[in-house]
Amino acid sequence: RKWERFVEGGNIPSILLLGFVYVAYVLIGGVVFWKLEGDLGMKDVSYLRENKERLLSTYPCLNQADTSKVGLSLKSNYTADGFWKFTSSAVFAATVVTTIGYGNICPSTTGGQIFCVFFALFGIPLNIVVLNRVGKMTNTASLSHVLLQTCTRFFIHFVCYICGAVLFFIMPMIVFKQQEDWTNAEAIYYCFISLSTIGFGDFVADSNPDKYYPDWYSFLIASWIFFGMAWLALVINHSIEILERLNNYFKKQFKKNDNQ
């Protein structure tokens, strides 16, 4: 009976279908961006390379070290050869539907920009629905709230928050520190800025052209962002509940003063 309720609450077949639609949507979007931007991206790179060669031949006094000192990294532009590959296009599509939008890659053709608008218009709601389902499922799966006392419930919530913080902040911090050479503060900052969907793009994992990343790295980051966002959305919803209660309290106070 309990298992049946779990299935009812979690909608397992429906979640599989939704997840399939979601992944297919992102991958198809990635392919379209790849096709729309890929050619131009190659042109951009060759244009930059030409410009660089012309600059270096016109001014033989210049060298790599001097130009990079003032923020002109010709080397990175050079290594990012054919930037809009399929993998990076799919990553870009994922940053659009999650509304993280790091902005380290952006569509520069008119076609790409217009497609981006329509892709986001349907992709963002889809992403919200999928994340809500996952959040609800973990909620249903973890415990049947109704049977527990307030104190126990509070304790379990607290443990869930600690576990989430370790799983989505402390452990990724250690991985990023190792792979990206960031400080502890920078890694935590990156984790929070990504999962809260702010996505400044000042730190972006798996995107340093001077580094070689292990194969499991992209997959780990994708799962981390997906489940971390679902978890942080739960935490933020909790904060909203608390804020709403505060607001209701003030409203009641206001009415009381009004009636007196």
Next chain:
Amino acid sequence: RKWERFVEGGNIPSILLLGFVYVAYVLIGGVVFWKLEGDLGMKDVSYLRENKERLLSTYPCLNQADTSKVGLSLKSNYTADGFWKFTSSAVFAATVVTTIGYGNICPSTTGGQIFCVFFALFGIPLNIVVLNRVGKMTNTASLSHVLLQTCTRFFIHFVCYICGAVLFFIMPMIVFKQQEDWTNAEAIYYCFISLSTIGFGDFVADSNPDKYYPDWYSFLIASWIFFGMAWLALVINHSIEILERLNNYFKKQFKKNDNQ
């Protein structure tokens, strides 16, 4: 009687209080970022300027036009003198709580990064609560849904969408085209990327150091983003409702097939 219901539904005193708390929160955040980042920002600028002068004196063959050709705009860095001013810090704080996060300005000190995390942790829920209230208020204010027929309701929704599209996309497009010299497609792309909170930061209004903007411009952008986000959130919620209905339909089909 109707007016009373409107006041009850819209929570006018509560919304004023909330709005006040919201604005105060963003402004205080702006002041903190200004203090935390301001000194370092000045140091960065003077460091860049020194580097530029050293580069230009070492290589007298170089000039402004040649360096900007390869993406090295020393001019912009120069004009962005003391970047973390109070106004830009407040704008930055607003991009944090709305989760737009353009990323054209980012905190670079450890203190600024840590403050940013805690500022966002409470600011994002506050922003969601305020936007929800505004969205609910316009919903309540526009019409009493219950009394109308489905057909009329559909028509009024349609008109609301058209009005919103004109107010939050077409009119800003004309303004941005004039003030920022963007094409139509770029302006629409910027509007959507901002209001959907993706915020790539490839186009950012009111931030070109080579341009002089009128006084009303910042204020207009702030109101546009605030009300536009509330409106787009309503639209996206509508899309989610439609997606949920589709999902429920598929679920029923699945169960029907299961029972047969």
